[in-house]
Amino acid sequence: MFSIPTFLDSFGPLFWAARYTLLVSGLGIALGLVIGALICAARLSGVAFLRTFAALWVSFLRGVPLLVQLLLVYFLLPVIGIDVPALVAAVVTVGICASAYISEIWRGAIGALPRGQTEAARAIGMGPGDVWTRIVLPQAVTMSLPALINELILLVKASSLVSVVGIMEITRASQAQAATTFRPMEVYLAAACIYLMINLCLAALGRYLEHRMAV
Amino acid sequence: MEWQILEQYGPMLLRGFGLTIMCWLLGTVFSMALGLLIALAQRHGPTPLRWLLQAYIEVIRGTPFLVQLFVLYYGGPLVGLRLDAVPAGLLGLTIYGSPYFAEIFRSGFRAVPIGQIEAARAIGMPEHVIIRRVLLPVALVSALPALVNFSIILTKETVILSIITVPELMYQVQRMSTETFRYLEANLVLALFFWLLVETISRFGRKLETRITHYLIERP
Numbered sequence: 509m510f511s512i513p514t515f516l517d518s519f520g521p522l523f524w525a526a527r528y529t530l531l532v533s534g535l536g537i538a539l540g541l542v543i544g545a546l547i548c549a550a551r552l553s554g555v556a557f558l559r560t561f562a563a564l565w566v567s568f569l570r571g572v573p574l575l576v577q578l579l580l581v582y583f584l585l586p587v588i589g590i591d592v593p594a595l596v597a598a599v600v601t602v603g604i605c606a607s608a609y610i611s612e613i614w615r616g617a618i619g620a621l622p623r624g625q626t627e628a629a630r631a632i633g634m635g636p637g638d639v640w641t642r643i644v645l646p647q648a649v650t651m652s653l654p655a656l657i658n659e660l661i662l663l664v665k666a667s668s669l670v671s672v673v674g675i676m677e678i679t680r681a682s683q684a685q686a687a688t689t690f691r692p693m694e695v696y697l698a699a700a701c702i703y704l705m706i707n708l709c710l711a712a713l714g715r716y717l718e719h720r721m722a723v
Numbered sequence: 724m725e726w727q728i729l730e731q732y733g734p735m736l737l738r739g740f741g742l743t744i745m746c747w748l749l750g751t752v753f754s755m756a757l758g759l760l761i762a763l764a765q766r767h768g769p770t771p772l773r774w775l776l777q778a779y780i781e782v783i784r785g786t787p788f789l790v791q792l793f794v795l796y797y798g799g800p801l802v803g804l805r806l807d808a809v810p811a812g813l814l815g816l817t818i819y820g821s822p823y824f825a826e827i828f829r830s831g832f833r834a835v836p837i838g839q840i841e842a843a844r845a846i847g848m849p850e851h852v853i854i855r856r857v858l859l860p861v862a863l864v865s866a867l868p869a870l871v872n873f874s875i876i877l878t879k880e881t882v883i884l885s886i887i888t889v890p891e892l893m894y895q896v897q898r899m900s901t902e903t904f905r906y907l908e909a910n911l912v913l914a915l916f917f918w919l920l921v922e923t924i925s926r927f928g929r930k931l932e933t934r935i936t937h938y939l940i941e942r943p
Contacts, residue, residue, distance in 0.1 A: 509801070571921035572879070572914045579906070580911065583910060668788075671789070672886070692794075696793040699793075700794065703787055703790060704781075
């Protein structure tokens, strides 16, 4: 009933497709880190307009499912005359979506720093720029590492959704494989195994970082 | 932009929205219940069962919901599990959500001061009474924000059910867009619907939190 050879055979093409999964989630988190930093800065800035914009950005992107955001970007870009490959649209959407969560992670990490530290730094005569680059950011970035790994794990799983805009990542490849072999159970279980392997590695990395920081 | 299509497709969209809310409510309730059972079994069950449940948690949390649904809906019939789209979707949501809820409950249990459990034991309360009257009430209050948070995440996971043909809002919107070719309008409507839904739920959740944490503050 369960065909072991089909199960094992699916690993080849699916591993090959995993490069798109890693590409979309890797570039997605990189873009998310950049935009997330900007949004976090806007959220913490003194300009009311920027603060409102950042709050709306976070609320919208966290309030709308990623699948809907993907289709929105995918269909919106041609309407406003921008013609990009599906892969670019997918990476941009995943990155924008991640930026909302990442900006909140950083805001939390910055908020968790004891106030006394910045006050002490100001008291011994450090300028605001120095306080940020030498006191706040190094600590906030280290503190947020486990949460960022967690976000990356979520992105690896979320990248299965970009299969709907036609990118040949693990999920799309397993749909094709299931359609040609007529053995969906074996193929999708193989896909699940690959995702699990990627995420267990990432989780181990997260635990390692957490452990190092606790020391 | 052409918004007239909304008049024609309005009732269909509302039906879909109703199903979305139903899937979310039932999925949340079922997966929360299953998560609680898992967390309790992990706390009190025999060691082999604990390992098994830990493996279940790791596997479900490590794989995408979409892939789980494919295994269940397209792979299920091969092992004799033949379900319609809606029950399959609900079962999928329940399985997907349960390990996250189990972890939330587990950290809730950890937040219960050990002294309270020991005190309950010392005055001779049987274990099931301790769970019901000491462990759960305290753990639930401290886990509430995380429970609300994950319920909100589940709202957004319901759109993935459209891919296995559950006729919820996303499915209806896609039907509307392929019949009218108005993809952008259709997806904008969808985004607005979800934004509203999620904002409403999180407002309600915040209210509930302030309501409940109110009881945590000790009064002289």
